Amino acid sequence: MDQFIYNFLLLIMVVSAFVAAFTPNLLASVITLIVFSGCLVVIYVILQAPDVALAEIVISGGITTGLFVVTISKTEGVE
16 A cells, blocks of 8 residues: 555656746746645655655755745846
């Protein structure tokens, strides 16, 4: 059962990485990066590395996402 969940999360990560890379909407790209990061956190917990999972959720889920959203909101009107 763990192998099925692990493979399913890896599939979601691959799909979200492609969507984040090739979507023209920047906010949708940031949201898919959050999904990617969430799946990575669950994989770290499955692999019994909770310290790495905690660092990943704080850095990628919080700080980086916040910086991306602020940057997009400040540069949206400039083309």
